[in-house]
Amino acid sequence: MKKTILILSLLFLLPASALAADQSEERPHWSLELKGGIFTPALPGFKEFYGSKSTDEFGGTLAYKIIRQVELGIEGEYVRAGGQGFAPLHGFTAGHVTYELFPLNVFALVRGVFSENQVVVPYAGGGFTRMYYDEKVDLQGSVRGHADGYHGRAGLQFLLDGLDSSAANSFYLDYGVFHTYFFIEAEYSRVMANTVSGGSVNLGGTSYLAGLLFEF
Amino acid sequence: MRLKYAGLICAAVFILLAISSPGRVEATSIAFEVNPKDPTCSPTTSNPPCFTTIQAAINEAVLSAQTFTTNSYSVLVEPGNYGEAITLASGIPVQGRETAGTTLSGGGTGTVVTASNVNNVSLRNFTVINAAVGILVSNSAGVNINNNVFQAGTAGTAVQIQNSPTTNIVNNVFYQNGTAISRDADIVIKNNIFSTNTLAINLPSAFTLISYNDFFLNTSDGPTGSNAITATTPTPLGVDPLFVNPGLLDFHLRENSPCIDTGDPSILDTNIDDSRSDIGAYGGPYMDTIPFRVSQPSATQESSNSISISWNPNNSYLVTNTTNPGSYNVYYSFGVSGPPYQNKVNIISTATSTVISGLTSTVAAPPTPFLYPPSPLNDALQLSWTASAGASGYKVHYGIASPDENTVDVKNVTGYTLRGLTNGQTYQIAVSAYTLATYFFSVTAVDNTGKTPTPGIAHESAYSLEAQVTVGSPAESANSNIVSDFPEAITAYPDLPNNGCFIATAAYGYYSAPQVQALRQFRDRYLLTNAVGTAFVKWYYRYGPIGAEFMNEHPWLKPVVRTALLPAVGGAMFMTRTSVTTKAMVLVGIGLLIMSAILYGKKLRGLRPGGNQ
Numbered sequence: 001m002k003k004t005i006l007i008l009s010l011l012f013l014l015p016a017s018a019l020a021a022d023q024s025e026e027r028p029h030w031s032l033e034l035k036g037g038i039f040t041p042a043l044p045g046f047k048e049f050y051g052s053k054s055t056d057e058f059g060g061t062l063a064y065k066i067i068r069q070v071e072l073g074i075e076g077e078y079v080r081a082g083g084q085g086f087a088p089l090h091g092f093t094a095g096h097v098t099y100e101l102f103p104l105n106v107f108a109l110v111r112g113v114f115s116e117n118q119v120v121v122p123y124a125g126g127g128f129t130r131m132y133y134d135e136k137v138d139l140q141g142s143v144r145g146h147a148d149g150y151h152g153r154a155g156l157q158f159l160l161d162g163l164d165s166s167a168a169n170s171f172y173l174d175y176g177v178f179h180t181y182f183f184i185e186a187e188y189s190r191v192m193a194n195t196v197s198g199g200s201v202n203l204g205g206t207s208y209l210a211g212l213l214f215e216f
Numbered sequence: 217m218r219l220k221y222a223g224l225i226c227a228a229v230f231i232l233l234a235i236s237s238p239g240r241v242e243a244t245s246i247a248f249e250v251n252p253k254d255p256t257c258s259p260t261t262s263n264p265p266c267f268t269t270i271q272a273a274i275n276e277a278v279l280s281a282q283t284f285t286t287n288s289y290s291v292l293v294e295p296g297n298y299g300e301a302i303t304l305a306s307g308i309p310v311q312g313r314e315t316a317g318t319t320l321s322g323g324g325t326g327t328v329v330t331a332s333n334v335n336n337v338s339l340r341n342f343t344v345i346n347a348a349v350g351i352l353v354s355n356s357a358g359v360n361i362n363n364n365v366f367q368a369g370t371a372g373t374a375v376q377i378q379n380s381p382t383t384n385i386v387n388n389v390f391y392q393n394g395t396a397i398s399r400d401a402d403i404v405i406k407n408n409i410f411s412t413n414t415l416a417i418n419l420p421s422a423f424t425l426i427s428y429n430d431f432f433l434n435t436s437d438g439p440t441g442s443n444a445i446t447a448t449t450p451t452p453l454g455v456d457p458l459f460v461n462p463g464l465l466d467f468h469l470r471e472n473s474p475c476i477d478t479g480d481p482s483i484l485d486t487n488i489d490d491s492r493s494d495i496g497a498y499g500g501p502y503m504d505t506i507p508f509r510v511s512q513p514s515a516t517q518e519s520s521n522s523i524s525i526s527w528n529p530n531n532s533y534l535v536t537n538t539t540n541p542g543s544y545n546v547y548y549s550f551g552v553s554g555p556p557y558q559n560k561v562n563i564i565s566t567a568t569s570t571v572i573s574g575l576t577s578t579v580a581a582p583p584t585p586f587l588y589p590p591s592p593l594n595d596a597l598q599l600s601w602t603a604s605a606g607a608s609g610y611k612v613h614y615g616i617a618s619p620d621e622n623t624v625d626v627k628n629v630t631g632y633t634l635r636g637l638t639n640g641q642t643y644q645i646a647v648s649a650y651t652l653a654t655y656f657f658s659v660t661a662v663d664n665t666g667k668t669p670t671p672g673i674a675h676e677s678a679y680s681l682e683a684q685v686t687v688g689s690p691a692e693s694a695n696s697n698i699v700s701d702f703p704e705a706i707t708a709y710p711d712l713p714n715n716g717c718f719i720a721t722a723a724y725g726y727y728s729a730p731q732v733q734a735l736r737q738f739r740d741r742y743l744l745t746n747a748v749g750t751a752f753v754k755w756y757y758r759y760g761p762i763g764a765e766f767m768n769e770h771p772w773l774k775p776v777v778r779t780a781l782l783p784a785v786g787g788a789m790f791m792t793r794t795s796v797t798t799k800a801m802v803l804v805g806i807g808l809l810i811m812s813a814i815l816y817g818k819k820l821r822g823l824r825p826g827g828n829q
């Protein structure tokens with residue numbers, strides 16, 4: 001399995017190294033993503049306490065392109081849900097809890113881009129995750145902390161420049177934005193955290209996100 | 217028989233002709249209403265159609281006029297504050313219900329109303345405030361601006377006329393504008409009051425059509441035209457029009473105003489007394505006849521069955537008048553707020569207070585509510601109960617041994633969070649409902665014309681804000697069912713550890729344990745408020761998790777740590793959950809004990825052989 005992944009990765013990067021020699025200095029070096037979507041936590045009791053199996057997620061990334069096909073970057077996201085807590089001595093749900101997650105990701109990402117006018121660009125990446133959490137219970141304050149883990153994500157980027165070439169050119173001349181993409185992606189994260197009552201839970205989950213990517 | 221059939225056939229033919237022949241089409245006037253405050257307002261189900269914005273009504277009126285060419289359409293705007301930019305359309309007059317209460321605001325910038333390339337249109341009975349330009353008329357014909365108040369602001373222009381020489385500006389008030397009227401041609405400017413403007417009317421154009429206006433305290437009047445109101449003793453300041461209260465946007469005229477019956481003699485006040493027209497926004501045939509709203513009355517209980525109610529006077533000359541006074545209507549209802557009211561008393565306007573007696577002060581107790589099981593919270597219990605018909609409010613009764621120990625009047629709600637309790641302590645709780653004999657009052661001003669008054673429509677002001685008074689003692693229901701429960705700290709899901717109190721949390725098993733909460737409160741109140749404490753917390757945050765993890769791996773340590781933490785927990789609870797007096801008394805007590813011990817020790821040493829004594 002590992003061999004297969006290695007071979008596929010090499011095949012993915014091979015054209016990049018071939019093209020790298022032809023690339024001029026006039027290429028984007030940075031990318032900025034703004035995105036939003038839904039997050040389905042891996043917590044088994046999430047729906048029971050927060051009323052839904054999913055909640056909203058928003059985020060953004062900033063990445064540096066080592067070469068045209070490989071990026072290193074950081075990603076910040078925000079997840080929030082409101083629901084009930086648990087009254088341990090009574091043994092039932094009670095009160096109101098606001099549950100917030102702030103995943104901070106450091107990632108490497110590989111993009112299958114072989115032409116500046118390529119309309120559809122597949123990509124995949126992953127890396128380290130530090131998950132900050134904040135659980136606020138009404139009338140009694142917050143529980144805050146963090147846990148570490150990892151994440152992986154993959155998706156498709158759709159080049160928007162062709163929809164309005166003059167706007168794309170203006171965007172480049174005014175702000176230095178080479179390309180604008182619309183993208184969809186799936187992200188999985190696994191961040192194990194100890195619980196007070198013993199054991200551990202995965203604070204991560206699966207996200208389905210969409211957004212805009214600007215290369216500059 | 218044959219004659220009978222002939223009659224039948226003739227009747228049938230007559231009916232057929234009657235229903236099939238094209239009858240004469242009657243022209244109908246339809247006013248589209250604008251009333252965003254009315255929750256039933258709808259362009260499709262209201263009759264006539266009702267809209268929430270003025271522009272939507274104008275646009276729909278234009279479409280309807282194109283479809284039903286024999287009808288005439290207009291827009292009637294109910295009182296309210298409108299912040300939209302309005303573009304007038306040909307043939308669609310726009311009218312406010314009440315000049316003083318129908319406000320168009322430009323928010324200090326922009327043009328509020330635009331009439332461009334239109335004809336035969338009017339705008340009347342509005343108060344236009346805070347605008348760069350109140351009304352801009354350009355390339356239009358037959359635009360009539362009547363009975364409006366303009367207070368655009370000292371940097372604004374109230375009315376700007378461009379290439380529209382047939383514009384008529386009649387019976388308006390221009391107050392505190394930069395420029396009241398800017399024009400490029402000689403237009404009709406008649407029966408207006410210009411007060412406290414920087415410039416009333418710009419000069420360059422001819423001014424043969426300017427007449428019967430009052431100019432007062434303007435920095436520059438510009439051309440005043442003919443028949444301007446002038447003082448007996450000439451003065452550059454002009455003649456005070458005697459507005460009732462410009463600060464409240466009440467530009468009605470007071471008694472003895474020089475603008476009463478001094479307008480153009482060919483224009484009559486047909487809606488009030490058919491006399492020669494008044495000058496200003498409340499004169500001429502298009503004035504609204506709604507007196508300014510009376511301020512909220514104050515009402516107090518006079519005796520067990522009477523109430524005294526008073527209000528500020530309406531000083532318009534049509535209400536407060538020494539020879540022909542208007543009156544006030546005092547409306548009131550028992551137990552029900554808002555119109556329609558159950559009772560009305562008419563009082564002549566020379567009085568601004570009255571006593572209403574013979575009121576009911578006894579009421580039946582409302583049904584006993586049912587109290588649902590509480591929901592526990594941290595140091596609190598969340599309560600909810602069924603509503604009791606006719607209840608004015610509810611009381612929550614609670615205590616440790618009996619609900620009668622404490623009572624809280626929670627007003628008219630069916631849910632309440634009972635706070636200030638102690639986690640783990642069981643409380644007995646009940647709730648009761650009570651009813652008060654409450655009266656609701658509103659006052660309106662009625663003008664002296666003797667014409668049929670209708671609140672907020674004609675000859676009677678809109679209802680004032682309500683006053684409410686309670687008479688007699690409340691009638692209270694029996695206590696509800698008693699429920700008992702105890703508050704406790706809530707655990708969030710998942711029960712994640714906090715960055716603080718790691719060891720205590722691990723030792724007591726959960727973060728919301730009272731002991732952990734006491735330590736947390738001590739940290740926030742006493743440690744994080746000084747440098748030494750903050751340094752200790754930082755050190756603890758760095759090494760605490762290591763200890764907590766070690767304890768989780770060796771659970772047998774937890775009882776040992778709990779015992780070791782007892783003094784710290786006790787001290788934290790003492791510091792965070794006792795009053796200053798208690799702390800002081802305990803400290804004094806400890807001090808006394810120490811001193812006693814020292815003195816006793818010295819005494820013992822003195823008795824010992826070889827001692828000093």
